[in-house]
Amino acid sequence: MATIEEALAEIKRGTDEILVEEELVKKLKEDRPLRIKLGMDPTAPDIHLGHTVILNKLRTFQNLGHEVYLLIGDFTAQVGDPTGKNATRPPLSPEKIKENAKTYADQAFKILDPEKTHIVYNSEWLDKLGATGMIKLASHQTVARMMERDDFKKRYAAGQSIAIHEFIYPLLQAYDSVHLKADVELGGSDQKFNLLMGRELQKDMNMAPQCTLTMPLLVGLDGVKKMSKSAGNYIGIHDSPDDMFGKIMSISDDLMWNYFELLSARPLAEIDAFKEQVKGGANPRDLKILLAKEIITRYHSAEDADAAEASFINRFSKNALPDDIPEVTVNAVSEAGILITNLLKEAGLTATTSDARRMIQQKAVKCNSEPVTDEKMTVPRGSNEIWQVGKRRFARVLVK
Amino acid sequence: MATIEEALAEIKRGTDEILVEEELVKKLKEDRPLRIKLGMDPTAPDIHLGHTVILNKLRTFQNLGHEVYLLIGDFTAQVGDPTGKNATRPPLSPEKIKENAKTYADQAFKILDPEKTHIVYNSEWLDKLGATGMIKLASHQTVARMMERDDFKKRYAAGQSIAIHEFIYPLLQAYDSVHLKADVELGGSDQKFNLLMGRELQKDMNMAPQCTLTMPLLVGLDGVKKMSKSAGNYIGIHDSPDDMFGKIMSISDDLMWNYFELLSARPLAEIDAFKEQVKGGANPRDLKILLAKEIITRYHSAEDADAAEASFINRFSKNALPDDIPEVTVNAVSEAGILITNLLKEAGLTATTSDARRMIQQKAVKCNSEPVTDEKMTVPRGSNEIWQVGKRRFARVLVK
Numbered sequence: 001m002a003t004i005e006e007a008l009a010e011i012k013r014g015t016d017e018i019l020v021e022e023e024l025v026k027k028l029k030e031d032r033p034l035r036i037k038l039g040m041d042p043t044a045p046d047i048h049l050g051h052t053v054i055l056n057k058l059r060t061f062q063n064l065g066h067e068v069y070l071l072i073g074d075f076t077a078q079v080g081d082p083t084g085k086n087a088t089r090p091p092l093s094p095e096k097i098k099e100n101a102k103t104y105a106d107q108a109f110k111i112l113d114p115e116k117t118h119i120v121y122n123s124e125w126l127d128k129l130g131a132t133g134m135i136k137l138a139s140h141q142t143v144a145r146m147m148e149r150d151d152f153k154k155r156y157a158a159g160q161s162i163a164i165h166e167f168i169y170p171l172l173q174a175y176d177s178v179h180l181k182a183d184v185e186l187g188g189s190d191q192k193f194n195l196l197m198g199r200e201l202q203k204d205m206n207m208a209p210q211c212t213l214t215m216p217l218l219v220g221l222d223g224v225k226k227m228s229k230s231a232g233n234y235i236g237i238h239d240s241p242d243d244m245f246g247k248i249m250s251i252s253d254d255l256m257w258n259y260f261e262l263l264s265a266r267p268l269a270e271i272d273a274f275k276e277q278v279k280g281g282a283n284p285r286d287l288k289i290l291l292a293k294e295i296i297t298r299y300h301s302a303e304d305a306d307a308a309e310a311s312f313i314n315r316f317s318k319n320a321l322p323d324d325i326p327e328v329t330v331n332a333v334s335e336a337g338i339l340i341t342n343l344l345k346e347a348g349l350t351a352t353t354s355d356a357r358r359m360i361q362q363k364a365v366k367c368n369s370e371p372v373t374d375e376k377m378t379v380p381r382g383s384n385e386i387w388q389v390g391k392r393r394f395a396r397v398l399v400k
Numbered sequence: 401m402a403t404i405e406e407a408l409a410e411i412k413r414g415t416d417e418i419l420v421e422e423e424l425v426k427k428l429k430e431d432r433p434l435r436i437k438l439g440m441d442p443t444a445p446d447i448h449l450g451h452t453v454i455l456n457k458l459r460t461f462q463n464l465g466h467e468v469y470l471l472i473g474d475f476t477a478q479v480g481d482p483t484g485k486n487a488t489r490p491p492l493s494p495e496k497i498k499e500n501a502k503t504y505a506d507q508a509f510k511i512l513d514p515e516k517t518h519i520v521y522n523s524e525w526l527d528k529l530g531a532t533g534m535i536k537l538a539s540h541q542t543v544a545r546m547m548e549r550d551d552f553k554k555r556y557a558a559g560q561s562i563a564i565h566e567f568i569y570p571l572l573q574a575y576d577s578v579h580l581k582a583d584v585e586l587g588g589s590d591q592k593f594n595l596l597m598g599r600e601l602q603k604d605m606n607m608a609p610q611c612t613l614t615m616p617l618l619v620g621l622d623g624v625k626k627m628s629k630s631a632g633n634y635i636g637i638h639d640s641p642d643d644m645f646g647k648i649m650s651i652s653d654d655l656m657w658n659y660f661e662l663l664s665a666r667p668l669a670e671i672d673a674f675k676e677q678v679k680g681g682a683n684p685r686d687l688k689i690l691l692a693k694e695i696i697t698r699y700h701s702a703e704d705a706d707a708a709e710a711s712f713i714n715r716f717s718k719n720a721l722p723d724d725i726p727e728v729t730v731n732a733v734s735e736a737g738i739l740i741t742n743l744l745k746e747a748g749l750t751a752t753t754s755d756a757r758r759m760i761q762q763k764a765v766k767c768n769s770e771p772v773t774d775e776k777m778t779v780p781r782g783s784n785e786i787w788q789v790g791k792r793r794f795a796r797v798l799v800k
Contacts, residue, residue, distance in 0.1 A: 079532055082539035126531055132479055134534040138565035139482035143543070143556065146564065156543065164546065164571070165538035167564050 004028050007064050014262055015057070016189040016214040019196070024211040027183050033116075034066040037182035037198075037210070039173060042072050042100040043092060047107040048234035049295070050218040050227035053262045054186050055111040057215055061184070062116040069118045069180050070108065072101045075126040076169060083163055097121075107237055110299060125179045126172060137171050140204050141197070146170070149193040170194045174201035182210045189214045190226075218262055221247055223255045241296045241308035248292035249312060253284040256291060264294055325386060325394045332399050337380040340365075340372065347397045349389040356389075364390050404428050407464050411457070414662055416589040416614040419596070424611040427583050433516075434466040437582035437610070439573060442472050442500040443492065447507040448634035449695070450618040450627035453662045454586050455511040457615060461584070462516040469518045469580050470508065472501045475526040476569060483563055497521075507637055510699055525579045526572060537571050540604050541597070546570070549593040570594045574601035582610045589614045590626075618662055621647055623655045641696045641708035648692035649712060653684040656691060664694055714769075725786060725794045732799050737780040740765075740772065747797045749789040756789075764790050 002010065007028055011018075018024055027034055038058055047055075058068045080091030092100070105119055129137060146167045147153055155162055170193065177185055177198030185195045195212035202209045217226040220233025227234045235247045251259065260271045274287050289309060296305035330346040332338050338346070344356035344365065359365050360375040366388040379385075383399045402410065407428055411418075418424055427434055438458055447455070458468045480491030492500070505519055529537060546567045547553055555562055570593070577585055577598030585595045595612035602609045617626040620633025627634045635647045651659065660671045674687050689709060696705035730746040732738050738746070744756035744765070759765050760775040766788040783799045 075531075076535075079535055082536040129531045131475075131526055131529045131531065131534045134531045135476075135479055135565045135568055136482040138568055139563045141564050142561040143552075143564060143567065144559070144561060152543075159544070162543040163539045164541050164543060164564075164567050165535045167543065167567070168535055168538055171564070 002064060010060050010064070011057070011213070013060075013268070014053070014215065016216045017192065017212075018214075019192075019199070019212045021211075023209075024184065024213075027211065034061070034183040035069060035181055036061045036066050037069045037071060037177060037180055037185040038187070039071045039073055039122075039176065039185075040101075040104060042074055042077050042097045042104065046229060046236050046238065047104065048227055048229065048236045049259075049263055050220070050234060052111060052237065053215050053218050054188065055108055056263075056265075057186060057213070059111050059113065062113045066184075067116050067118065068112060069120055069182065070105065070112075071176055071180070072097070072104070072119065072121045073173075073176075074101070074121045075123040075172065078123060082165060110237060120180065122172070122176050122179075126175065129175075134168070137175055138168055140201055141167075141171055141174075143167070145200075170197045171201065174198040177210050178202055178205055178207060181207065183208075184211045184213055186213050186215065188217045188226075190217060216262065219255060219258060221251055221255075223252050235295075237299045241300050241304040242311055244296050244299070245292045245305075245308040245312045246315075248295065249285070249288050251288070253278075253288075256284060256288055260287075260291060264291060265298075266294070325396050327396045327398070329398045329400050332381045334378075335381075337378045337383065337399055340377045340379055341375060343379050343397060343399070344387065344389060347387065347395045349387060349393050349395055359389050402464060410460050410464070411613070413460075413668070414453075414615065415457070416616045417592065417612075418614075419599070419612045421611075423609075424584065424613075427611065434461070434583040435469060435581055436461045436466050437469045437471060437577060437580055437585040439471045439473055439522075439576065439585075439587070440501075440504060442474055442477050442497045442504065446629060446636050446638065447504065448627055448629065448636045449659075449663055450620070450634060452511060452637065453615050453618050454588065455508055456663075456665075457586060457613070459511050459513065462513045467516050467518065468512060469520055469582065470505065470512075471576055471580070472497070472504070472519065472521045473573075473576075474501070474521045475523040475572065478523060482565060510637060520580065522572070522576050522579075526575065529575075534568070537575055538568055540601055541567075541571055541574075543567070545600075570597045571601065574598040577610050578602055578605055578607060581607065583608075584611045584613055586613050586615065588617050588626075590617060616662065619655060619658060621651055621655075623652050635695075637699045641700050641704040642711055644696050644699070645692045645705075645708040645712045646715075648695065649685070649688055651688070653678075653688075656684060656688055660687075660691060664691060665698075666694070725796050727796045727798070729798045729800050732781045734778075735781075737778045737783065737799055740777045740779055741775060743779050743797060743799070744787065744789060747787065747795045749787060749793050749795055759789050 004025065008021075008025060011024070036058060038054060062068055074092075074094070074097045077092045077097055078094070101119065101121070109117070147156060149170070152162055152166075173194050174197035176182075178201055182198065182202075185198055187195050192212065192214050195210075195214065199209040199212060219225070220227035220231055221235070222231070222233045225231045225233055235244055239247070248259070257271070257275065260266070260274070261268070264271065278284050278287065293305040293309060296308055328347045330338060330343055333342065339353075340360070341350075341353040341356040344350045344359070345353050350356040350359060356365070357375045360372055363371050363373070365372045367385050369386075369388070379397075379399055381399050384396065386394060386396050388394050404425060408421075408425060411424070436458060438454060462468055474492075474494070474497045477492045477497055478494070501519065501521070509517070547556060549570070552562055552566075573594050574597035576582075578601055582598065582602075585598055587595050592612065592614050595610075595614065599609040599612060619625070620627035620631055621635070622631070622633045625631045625633055635644055639647070648659070657671070657675065660666070660674070661668070664671065678684050678687065693702075693705040693709060696708055728747045730738060730743055733742065739753075740760070741753040741756040744750045744759070745753050750756040750759060756765070757775045760772055763771050763773070765772045767785050769786075769788070779799055781799050784796065786794060786796050788794050
């Protein structure tokens with residue numbers, strides 16, 4: 001069993017903010033399974049790495065003995081976009097919602113412990129509120145408080161319209177916390193206001209208020225926007241090992257450190273050591289490979305990670321070839337074929353055979369992207385491979 | 401049958417504002433019974449003259465062949481004050497609401513034609529909206545539009561809290577108009593914003609929008625605040641004829657003209673003529689009596705009006721006597737008693753008997769507030785009445 005201090009350290013790792021830490025400590029000291037809440041919108045069931053930042057944190061709570069309530073926000077999904085202005089948000093049928101929720105849960109269980117996870121649907125209690133209950137709920141918060149939410153404040157100031165039901169949605173989420181008697185609610189840092197609504201409503205209804213724990217938003221592959229399906233800058237946990245590998249290799253070096261902190265299970269000390277290595281001249285590419293393999297191992301397997309690496313290296317090398325490689329034919333000088341130094345000279349890739357030899361010695365010659373080390377090798381008749389000298393000289397050479 | 405022009409003139413009399421008059425004319429030309437809506441809060445079932453301003457207008461519509469929908473706002477009455485801050489607004493039971501509504505209707509039918517009046521309860525359709533429908537309804541209006549309502553704007557600017565459900569109430573009233581397919585909604589001038597909500601929601605739901613007709617608020621007896629039960633400055637239509645008479649006689653001359661315009665059925669031309677009479681020196685008190693009798697005749701009967709007048713005059717006269725009337729005893733001079741001229745002189749009310757005679761001739765002598773005209777009358781032994789000479793000389797005179 002972890003001590004309170006150890007538990008708190010694990011909980012705090014990578015968090016954006018905990019409100020209020022002293023209260024959380026008090027709850028941890030109560031020595032009972034805390035009720036940890038995470039709300040999910042069932043409209044987009046595919047989990048990407050952005051979601052896993054928080055799921056990993058839920059898993060931490062489970063490892064510490066607490067119970068997770070995975071709340072499927074099917075009530076608002078049934079409503080869709082009531083203004084009808086957003087064609088991409090039609091109401092979902094109960095069947096579709098169940099299906100999405102199951103898909104979501106199947107994915108979440110790659111991270112969460114099913115034994116300590118309760119999947120709940122908020123339509124179960126929100127539908128029962130009825131028209132009257134909805135009005136009573138709306139009475140629990142003020143217009144001025146709602147206006148403190150950053151996006152509302154900005155839109156109001158800019159003269160952009162806010163529909164009144166948008167003021168009710170945060171209260172629905174808050175009521176979910178009341179109904180679930182949540183001890184802690186998790187969310188992205190953009191959810192802080194909504195999570196605090198739950199805290200305030202619980203207080204207003206004379207309950208012990210939940211603590212809120214926000215995690216930073218994972219930036220997407222573009223390094224700019226938050227990772228999301230709609231922005232197309234995401235890595236889905238169902239992505240193939242090859243796709244995962246390629247996507248992670250594509251991120252900037254800066255973003256790599258962010259991903260290490262939020263996605264890797266490696267201790268922070270190890271990550272700090274990596275940073276020192278890079279400062280000392282190590283290639284960040286090699287660390288990206290480590291990260292990619294760790295993530296593929298988690299969502300697929302270690303074998304898949306190795307295969308993805310090999311496949312990537314292979315594709316990467318191929319992809320490094322230019323599209324317009326000239327095709328050259330050289331004549332064999334014997335039955336066996338032609339010496340490599342002669343081949344390179346005849347194909348115009350080097351000026352002389354001694355030039356060719358020197359390039360081979362300098363490891364500047366490749367055949368099909370594989371380095372050539374034997375300066376005395378004979379290339380057989382019928383060979384039709386891509387030869388490369390240095391970074392820019394290429395030729396496909398047929399030995400006739 | 402009234403022409404459109406005549407109908408419009410009757411409808412417009414005394415109104416504060418009609419939005420939009422051209423649309424109302426168009427509706428009147430459709431030659432069908434229009435659906436005229438008035439919403440009522442069933443918490444205070446006693447109708448006072450302030451309410452009758454609008455009920456009179458509804459009666460005008462009925463006289464023109466239209467149908468009145470008297471809407472009992474029982475849905476919100478069931479909710480009460482959800483913030484719990486207002487102890488005077490507890491939720492009402494369905495039984496109490498029905499009882500209040502019946503009381504209200506009984507009173508309204510003193511003005512309205514029951515044949516053309518539909519009494520409807522909005523809980524019937526608002527309850528059915530459910531939690532989901534309530535959110536969809538809230539999506540039909542924006543925060544910015546709601547903030548245009550005068551009291552919201554002021555409270556927000558002053559940092560006074562507005563609970564979110566307060567933004568929903570105007571939408572409930574608006575939805576009532578949608579459900580009833582109202583052609584015209586009536587209300588006090590303080591209701592203009594809420595009535596326009598109905599118009600906007602109908603448009604938003606692709607219905608022909610209702611016209612709104614606002615009536616000025618009747619000022620209460622104090623001449624300052626609007627007439628209301630809570631301000632205690634009202635005349636209830638169940639008030640006794642005597643109370644009605646006394647209350648109307650108590651209003652200022654200025655307020656009298658306002659009441660004539662809004663409560664009297666007399667043509668405006670007649671009221672203008674009254675004004676001319678007052679300018680020419682007539683006593684406004686006499687016109688107040690006319691107004692009081694018209695109103696008592698409407699809510700009680702003509703006989704009651706006459707009786708109330710007599711009773712008032714009687715009480716008024718008594719009330720006009722000073723509290724400290726000296727008591728005087730005079731001796732009868734014969735078996736019959738004493739001549740009035742002698743009585744007045746002996747009691748010290750006149751200096752001489754000829755002075756007494758002259759005062760009687762000038763109609764300056766009263767007995768129990770009734771003028772005395774017979775200067776030769778004999779006052780019998782045992783008489784013990786109040787005598788008055790001029791405005792200031794009084795005595796209670798016992799004839800021994």
